[in-house]
Amino acid sequence: MIHVIASIRVKAGGVPAFLEIFKANVPRVKKEHGCIGYVPTVDADAGLPAQNRDEDRVTIIEQWASLEALHAHLKSAHMLAYREQVKDLVKGVSLNVLKEA
Numbered sequence: 001m002i003h004v005i006a007s008i009r010v011k012a013g014g015v016p017a018f019l020e021i022f023k024a025n026v027p028r029v030k031k032e033h034g035c036i037g038y039v040p041t042v043d044a045d046a047g048l049p050a051q052n053r054d055e056d057r058v059t060i061i062e063q064w065a066s067l068e069a070l071h072a073h074l075k076s077a078h079m080l081a082y083r084e085q086v087k088d089l090v091k092g093v094s095l096n097v098l099k100e101a
Contacts, residue, residue, distance in 0.1 A: 001036060002070060003098040004062035009091040012056055015042065018089045019058065021082065028078040034069020038062050056091075070097070
């Protein structure tokens with residue numbers, strides 16, 4: 001199993017519109033072969049000094065059965081359509097693909 005942390009920088013004020021589009025796609029993603037978990041999150045104020053909060057960031061926490069499943073996900077028709085829908089809302093994306101140590 002692999003874990004993916006996708007950090008999506010959204011244009012100022014665009015998080016609600018981004019999440020509406022993103023959440024509409026989640027049921028399709030969860031039906032994909034190899035998808036174990038797929039959830040959007042936003043920063044919570046935990047009052048911790050080391051916390052790096054950003055109101056214009058959405059973090060996607062994903063779990064996939066394999067790298068092959070992740071690669072298939074990224075090429076799927078619904079993900080291509082999703083990226084087209086959010087392209088004017090997204091400033092940047094960074095990925096961390098992780099395996100158990």
